[in-house]
Amino acid sequence: MSDHSASSTIVTAAMLAIGDELLSGRTKDKNIGHLADMLTLSAIDLKEVRIVADEEEAIVEALNALRARYDYVFTSGGIGPTHDDITADSVSKAFGVECIYDSEAMTLLGEMYKRREMEFTPARQRMARMPEGAKHIANPVSTAPGFIIGNVYVMAGVPQVFQAMVDNVLPTLRSGAKMLSRAVSCPYGEGDIGTLLADIQKAHPETSIGSYPRFDGKKFSTEIVVRGRDAEAMDAAAEAVSEMIAGLDRKGISANPTADA
Amino acid sequence: MSDHSASSTIVTAAMLAIGDELLSGRTKDKNIGHLADMLTLSAIDLKEVRIVADEEEAIVEALNALRARYDYVFTSGGIGPTHDDITADSVSKAFGVECIYDSEAMTLLGEMYKRREMEFTPARQRMARMPEGAKHIANPVSTAPGFIIGNVYVMAGVPQVFQAMVDNVLPTLRSGAKMLSRAVSCPYGEGDIGTLLADIQKAHPETSIGSYPRFDGKKFSTEIVVRGRDAEAMDAAAEAVSEMIAGLDRKGISANPTADA
Incomplete structure (x- = not known):
């Protein structure tokens, strides 16, 4: 019985790193080690990591396996403005919800590009896509938000942005004391x-x-x-x-x- | 028909990195990026990577999933002399064969320790364990061999040893059309x-x-x-x-x- 209360304080997590460039060797991942450090400091057990390509089927399958098994899943990569950034669509598919242009994200990005006198192109608008009903993860580096749906936290692959998003997310996690x-x-x-x-x-x-x-x-x-x-x-x-x-x-x-x- | 001959030249691989220290952040993995580079040069497509803890169930499950799906699986870690090095046992279990003290490995290690006037302790003898019938992967750095069973290549976690083993293994692999x-x-x-x-x-x-x-x-x-x-x-x-x-x-x-x- 006292065992039960002890085990209930164990919080588990997995990471899903997404990107062809990690599997080809062109980019050497820096996010896995960083997240591992941060979760350890937050007393959350990182139990498994997977790296998959920018392929919808691979992302959906890995994500569904991991989110069913662990308390939290953190993803990196595939939320930029180019055609191979398919994480938002794949996560939506995994959850069986529509992938939409989030209105709040459209406003944030639209204002940022306006301020900088740059065109808010269709490619840039892709960065506002997320599963319907998802919550934002603020991006203090380059505006385009990550998002949260269920127990899945979707973050950027660029290490500076990934790290800033992790900093924003950690204090909100169960057993995640303020970092x-x-x-x-x-x-x-x-x-x-x-x-x-x-x-x-x-x-x-x-x-x-x-x-x-x-x-x-x-x-x-x-x-x-x-x-x-x-x-x-x-x-x-x-x-x-x-x-x-x-x-x-x-x-x-x-x-x-x-x-x- | 010509499509068939084209697709038959694609060779796929997965990597399974094993070790609590990778998930705690204490050790930052260097083997994934290296293997990714080497496989790309060999025209073999690395399709998926997983990192799991030193836990038998996790290793067996991941290994069986990956070896069924890809042409080759490469593992790193968990073949040293300490109690948490359980890769040989776990791989044996995944294949349903006995994990034995390989006689050739016992000889190699015994001679090496004798030469160095060091005791060949029970802990060191653990490094001779492998699934019955496995073939060796030579270890020019520190003697203790890796091993091959089926389409699974089991290698050390220490980067220098891992890299030397990869060098030994690559020329023996079926390679795809060069990417x-x-x-x-x-x-x-x-x-x-x-x-x-x-x-x-x-x-x-x-x-x-x-x-x-x-x-x-x-x-x-x-x-x-x-x-x-x-x-x-x-x-x-x-x-x-x-x-x-x-x-x-x-x-x-x-x-x-x-x-x-």
Whole structure:
């Protein structure tokens, strides 16, 4: 009986990564590892991951298998404006509902393109498609929303957008305690900080430290993001990152001398 | 009839990555992307990937689903010496055969540990376990072999060992008609090209045209990849893509003003 109450606190999840480019090797997935980190910090058990191609039958079958079995399913990819972005249609089919141009999404996107004096083309309008009745997942990076239907969370494949959507979604999940984050801007490329950052991660196991390379056409820099559920632990890790950067500054390592990919 | 001979040259594969550490985020998988690259070069279509935990039921179920559906299945992980390395037992169970201490593997490992003046402990002997009748996959890095049973190739999770095993295995596989690809770099975001690209895809049905958004922190661009088994068809589609970009250039559309997801 006490076992029952214990087991009822276990929340399970699966991820479905969608995209031909992941299976051809052209794109190396970065979202699976990130979601795994975030779910672990949220005390949600990621139990299974599948990667399938941009093929309706494959998406529908995998999604129906996973959503029946786990508390939550998170998808990545296939919600952009091009012809091979068929995730919204496939998810609608899996749920047996119509895929519509969501009016709220049409407004959001229409206003964004108007503000930027760009045409809201039929291709761009595809990004407003979602299953009828779905709820939005806000996209603070590039506006086009993800969506939620049933226990399925449909998110973008571009890592920056995927991560922002995950940040928005996690606090709403059962047993998903609020995830805090602090970003530290770093003038050094990943090749200069990789080993040091790995040591910091090891010393701060309650946090998840991500590094995101930036390239301005000439040189690499890095945005380092520390995430965690405990504010003190997160601040301590962010502080260690800042000290690492100050240490490199003192050593006189010239920022960005080379191209670390 | 000519269709039949064409379709018979398509060879399919799936990958099953096994390991709790991949699902917790503690280890970031590097084997999926590598195998994807290698299979693409070998003209074998990787159609699906699954990641499951070190749990017998999950491994057996995924393996049986994948080996029934695809020509080849490649697994990674769970063949080391610790208690949670249960891949050999699980694969044996999936095939309904006994999991034995393979005598040839026992000899190989016994000699290696003797040479290093290390004890060949019961834990290390676990690495000689495999389904009865399985064939070895040589491990030039750390001796303990992978194995082949039916259409399933069982390999290590450590990337250096996995890669060496893949190198050993690839030349023995039946390979498909080589998939050709051409990448075209496009300074426009997906929203600018989506509709045009869909038209090109329609006009070139023998090819598969994928578009992969890139985001450098400020602006989106696109890599467009045309794939096909026929060089002429692929070149014609790639040419059409280049013409599309040139057309947008002439229209004076400013590249990348905004963020299309």
